[in-house]
Amino acid sequence: MSIVTNDPFEVARRIHGEGSGVGKRGKQAFVALTRTNRGRIGLALLTVFLIMAVFGRALAPQDPNAASSFSTSAEQNLQDPSSEHLLGTDEQGRDVLSEVLYAARISLSVGVAAALISTILGAVVGIVAGYFGGWVDRVLMAIDDWVLVIPFIPTAIVIASLLGRRADDWPLGRESVLVLVIGALGWAGTSRIVRSQVLTLKERDYVQRARVLGASDRTIMSRHILPGVLPLVLANAVLYISVAVLAETTLAFLGLGDPLHFSWGQMLNSAYESGAMTQAKWAYFIPPGLCVTLLAMAFSLVGYALEEIVNPTRRQRA
Amino acid sequence: MSATAVKSDTLLEVRDLRVVYREDGRFVPIVDGVSFSLRRGEALGLAGESGCGKTTTALALLGLLPSGLGRTRGEIVLNSKRGVMLLHRRTPTGWRDVRWKTASMVFQGAMNSLDPVMRIDRQIAEAIRLHEPGANPDARVNELLERVGIPATRRRQYPHEFSGGMRQRVMIALALACGPELMIGDEPTTALDVMTQGQILHLLEELRRDLGLALLLITHDLSVIAETCDRVAIMYAGQIAEQGPVRDLIENPQHPYTARLLRGFSHIGGPRTLGEAIPGSPPHPGENFPGCRFAPRCHLAFDDCVKAPIPLVKGSDGREARCLLAKLP
Amino acid sequence: MSTSVATSGAIYETRDLHITYQRGRGPLVRAVDGVDLEWRRGETLGLVGESGCGKSTLARALLGLEKPSAGTIEFDGRPVDRDLAELRRRVQLIFQDPYQSLNPRRTVGASVQEGLASIGIKEGEERVHRGVAALHDAGLTPADRFWRRYPHELSGGQRQRVVIAAALALEPEALVCDEPVSALDVSVRTQVLRLLVELRTTRALSMLVITHDVGMAWALCDRVAVMYLGRIVEIGTTEQVLSDPQHPYTKALLAVVPTIDKRISARALLKGEPPDATAIPSGCRFHPRCPVAFDRCPTDDPKLPEGERAAACWLVPGN
Numbered sequence: 001m002s003i004v005t006n007d008p009f010e011v012a013r014r015i016h017g018e019g020s021g022v023g024k025r026g027k028q029a030f031v032a033l034t035r036t037n038r039g040r041i042g043l044a045l046l047t048v049f050l051i052m053a054v055f056g057r058a059l060a061p062q063d064p065n066a067a068s069s070f071s072t073s074a075e076q077n078l079q080d081p082s083s084e085h086l087l088g089t090d091e092q093g094r095d096v097l098s099e100v101l102y103a104a105r106i107s108l109s110v111g112v113a114a115a116l117i118s119t120i121l122g123a124v125v126g127i128v129a130g131y132f133g134g135w136v137d138r139v140l141m142a143i144d145d146w147v148l149v150i151p152f153i154p155t156a157i158v159i160a161s162l163l164g165r166r167a168d169d170w171p172l173g174r175e176s177v178l179v180l181v182i183g184a185l186g187w188a189g190t191s192r193i194v195r196s197q198v199l200t201l202k203e204r205d206y207v208q209r210a211r212v213l214g215a216s217d218r219t220i221m222s223r224h225i226l227p228g229v230l231p232l233v234l235a236n237a238v239l240y241i242s243v244a245v246l247a248e249t250t251l252a253f254l255g256l257g258d259p260l261h262f263s264w265g266q267m268l269n270s271a272y273e274s275g276a277m278t279q280a281k282w283a284y285f286i287p288p289g290l291c292v293t294l295l296a297m298a299f300s301l302v303g304y305a306l307e308e309i310v311n312p313t314r315r316q317r318a
Numbered sequence: 319m320s321a322t323a324v325k326s327d328t329l330l331e332v333r334d335l336r337v338v339y340r341e342d343g344r345f346v347p348i349v350d351g352v353s354f355s356l357r358r359g360e361a362l363g364l365a366g367e368s369g370c371g372k373t374t375t376a377l378a379l380l381g382l383l384p385s386g387l388g389r390t391r392g393e394i395v396l397n398s399k400r401g402v403m404l405l406h407r408r409t410p411t412g413w414r415d416v417r418w419k420t421a422s423m424v425f426q427g428a429m430n431s432l433d434p435v436m437r438i439d440r441q442i443a444e445a446i447r448l449h450e451p452g453a454n455p456d457a458r459v460n461e462l463l464e465r466v467g468i469p470a471t472r473r474r475q476y477p478h479e480f481s482g483g484m485r486q487r488v489m490i491a492l493a494l495a496c497g498p499e500l501m502i503g504d505e506p507t508t509a510l511d512v513m514t515q516g517q518i519l520h521l522l523e524e525l526r527r528d529l530g531l532a533l534l535l536i537t538h539d540l541s542v543i544a545e546t547c548d549r550v551a552i553m554y555a556g557q558i559a560e561q562g563p564v565r566d567l568i569e570n571p572q573h574p575y576t577a578r579l580l581r582g583f584s585h586i587g588g589p590r591t592l593g594e595a596i597p598g599s600p601p602h603p604g605e606n607f608p609g610c611r612f613a614p615r616c617h618l619a620f621d622d623c624v625k626a627p628i629p630l631v632k633g634s635d636g637r638e639a640r641c642l643l644a645k646l647p
Numbered sequence: 648m649s650t651s652v653a654t655s656g657a658i659y660e661t662r663d664l665h666i667t668y669q670r671g672r673g674p675l676v677r678a679v680d681g682v683d684l685e686w687r688r689g690e691t692l693g694l695v696g697e698s699g700c701g702k703s704t705l706a707r708a709l710l711g712l713e714k715p716s717a718g719t720i721e722f723d724g725r726p727v728d729r730d731l732a733e734l735r736r737r738v739q740l741i742f743q744d745p746y747q748s749l750n751p752r753r754t755v756g757a758s759v760q761e762g763l764a765s766i767g768i769k770e771g772e773e774r775v776h777r778g779v780a781a782l783h784d785a786g787l788t789p790a791d792r793f794w795r796r797y798p799h800e801l802s803g804g805q806r807q808r809v810v811i812a813a814a815l816a817l818e819p820e821a822l823v824c825d826e827p828v829s830a831l832d833v834s835v836r837t838q839v840l841r842l843l844v845e846l847r848t849t850r851a852l853s854m855l856v857i858t859h860d861v862g863m864a865w866a867l868c869d870r871v872a873v874m875y876l877g878r879i880v881e882i883g884t885t886e887q888v889l890s891d892p893q894h895p896y897t898k899a900l901l902a903v904v905p906t907i908d909k910r911i912s913a914r915a916l917l918k919g920e921p922p923d924a925t926a927i928p929s930g931c932r933f934h935p936r937c938p939v940a941f942d943r944c945p946t947d948d949p950k951l952p953e954g955e956r957a958a959a960c961w962l963v964p965g966n
Contacts, residue, residue: 367833367834368832539905541904544907579834590885592867595840599834600835
């Protein structure tokens with residue numbers, strides 16, 4: 001209900017005085033997510049894992065890193081599930097359930113951090129290549145082609161083993177190396193997708209008009225191009241988290257993880273190394289494997305649901 | 319009972335057509351009581367802007383409205399050579415007898431809906447076989463393509479090898495494939511150059527003459543209707559605002575909307591001025607109006623205009639106007 | 648004979664302008680193929696032609712959005728590529744499609760302020776004030792009712808007004824309008840055209856109007872240039888070109904445009920296909936479709952003569 005004065009000064013003062021209304025789009029996205037079955041399941045799973053990651057340490061009956069958790073005698077190792085240890089114990093007598101809960105945080109963090117790195121790298125490369133074109137584009141895309149073709153696991157193994165020892169003091173220990181490796185090898189796909197989108201956006205009338213209105217390249221890229229690719233990038237990022245989680249699990253299983261900052265992959269490695277798998281100690285290695293799978297699936301589901309929302313086939317009514 | 323009331327030279331009669339869409343739990347009337355008729359071989363133009371319901375009307379005639387979205391009411395009677403067809407009562411299988419054989423349609427932007435991986439002669443042949451299984455279409459395909467002006471040497475080409483105008487000719491050939499008595503064209507020339515538009519309109523005129531085809535031309539461009547149609551119905555907000563023979567309506571418009579629209583045209587050789595503007599914008603479907611739907615934008619509106627729905631004033635020769643100020647003999 | 652630009656009062660002058668581009672590895676498209684044009688200060692110049700004739704490409708080149716392959720473009724006496732920032736403060740652009748012209752993710756307020764940063768007005772109340780003033784001038788009052796809306800919440804006419812306001816906010820001297828109303832509803836077109844006419848007077852704007860609608864050119868323009876396949880084929884005052892055309896293409900164009908006071912006439916129709924800028928005919932580029940072409944036409948290319956009133960045709964006396 002605006003007052004009737006049309007005096008430009010008054011109107012300007014009114015507008016300037018009020019705040020700005022953002023955040024409506026976030027709500028819209030959330031509503032749209034919960035409409036599909038996929039989205040709902042994905043969100044539910046994600047919530048569970050989020051709780052695990054945040055509160056896991058408080059919920060766990062034991063702290064696997066504490067000295068008191070280790071066994072004092074051999075019979076306490078690799079025990080089957082009991083009322084005291086719901087998932088049994090590992091090869092060092094620690095409570096498996098606690099380990100699963102503790103590892104949630106690491107697995108999730110590594111996945112998210114790696115996806116963040118690769119998404120940001122990919123988006124920047126894609127926007128710059130797509131917007132500027134010419135030799136910038138050709139050089140960047142040549143590098144992109146090269147990175148796309150690099151075989152992931154062998155390269156990751158090589159780099160992680162080379163850097164591994166130096167990373168012991170880093171925040172996540174050797175897991176940090178995995179974050180870097182997964183991030184650095186994963187941006188190439190994102191940049192291609194982003195670049196295609198940028199090529200389309202570049203020709204839009206409002207971008208042309210922005211150039212005519214005097215906007216600098218940087219302004220155009222941040223104000224017009226970036227918001228245009230953001231939904232796509234977001235959806236892509238979420239999907240990539242599941243890839244990153246699986247990649248970390250694989251690498252940790254192969255022994256490149258960090259026993260001090262253990263993840264589910266690391267647990268699988270321990271289970272394997274200690275012979276728990278050959279001894280059919282299901283309760284030890286099935287839960288971490290299941291968690292990885294479900295976490296990856298959760299992100300995939302949400303990512304696909306987001307992608308459907310982002311897809312330009314959903315036009316808004318005028 | 320409605321069938322017997324149709325005159326013999328009337329091909330299509332539409333009575334009180336209503337189409338309602340369901341949107342967010344509300345019922346939105348898109349077409350709100352539209353009546354008109356079309357004689358054999360006649361060309362009727364349905365003119366209007368966005369949101370007026372003209373395309374929905376056309377789709378309703380051929381039963382092409384997306385199902386499950388709303389309800390259609392009213393009567394559509396097609397007085398074809400093969401018998402009287404009550405289109406408003408057609409079942410899905412019943413439509414097969416009507417579509418393409420008695421009435422066909424060239425859609426908006428149709429030139430872009432040709433199958434890109436099929437040669438055009440095959441596409442037309444396929445259409446014929448779909449509607450008349452067992453027929454041998456080849457001779458007819460050649461005849462059709464010749465009639466629409468596609469040279470024999472180009473008949474085996476693919477759609478992307480043709481310009482927009484030529485592709486539109488192919489669409490017209492497709493629409494004629496089964497010898498309909500009525501052709502509906504929804505903005506058939508809007509995406510085309512003015513020269514090409516002239517060619518297509520000329521083609522339609524020729525076809526009407528040679529085949530006795532009746533034409534329902536839907537467009538926002540009154541000048542196109544003036545050049546090609548015998549009669550015109552102007553739609554606004556889901557209703558017919560004014561209707562009648564083209565020359566009569568243009569020379570003597572009785573509805574302020576028509577009058578203002580006509581004055582918006584600048585004639586070359588006339589005064590170099592812009593006409594009076596119509597304030598505001600066309601209404602959204604579903605907006606509520608106690609009285610006349612054009613009243614908010616009308617420079618002649620007075621108190622009675624917004625009190626109650628405006629009845630249709632009828633004159634001679636099919637002339638109608640939905641305005642309290644209309645004076646029709 | 649072209650005198651120095653500073654004294655002839657021209658905003659823009661192009662000399663033998665060529666713009667050629669290539670789509671991927673496809674054929675060369677000669678969009679603008681030798682254009683000498685003078686757009687004078689204070690005038691409304693119409694550029695009329697069908698799609699593919701190069702008029703939009705020419706307009707974009709004037710604004711520095713396309714690079715010439717040959718020839719020159721001068722804005723106020725200086726080459727266009729030299730001082731783009733300066734140019735963009737003084738010449739603005741209105742596009743055809745109001746649905747594509749505004750970033751769907753930015754509010755009206757943000758869009759209308761868009762150019763102000765480049766003229767040095769920092770964020771804050773002054774920027775908002777300018778934006779509001781521009782919206783008011785464009786007929787969207789009171790501005791705060793529109794400020795926080797998104798483009799999809801507005802009608803086509805309102806969107807076009809936002810585009811106009813964004814252009815006005817920079818207080819340009821000249822406006823290039825590329826089909827400013829053809830994507831709008833018929834009943835709204837006159838509103839927007841009248842707005843442009845009013846602004847033209849109150850702000851002393853020079854305008855370049857690109858259109859295929861000859862009726863609009865008749866009402867709006869002082870001079871008209873007709874383009875075909877990358878060249879200007881006829882130029883003169885509006886009355887001269889549109890009511891007494893000399894070039895066969897102009898005659899055909901005027902004859903085929905539907906008007907509400909005549910019936911369709913088969914004689915008006917040209918034969919052949921719309922022009923293709925990748926395969927420009929030899930000699931006079933119009934000759935394959937020209938109803939009065941004779942033996943000279945396929946071999947000799949008539950250039951547009953100098954002068955106020957000119958047509959590039961061998962049949963026009965004096966050529």
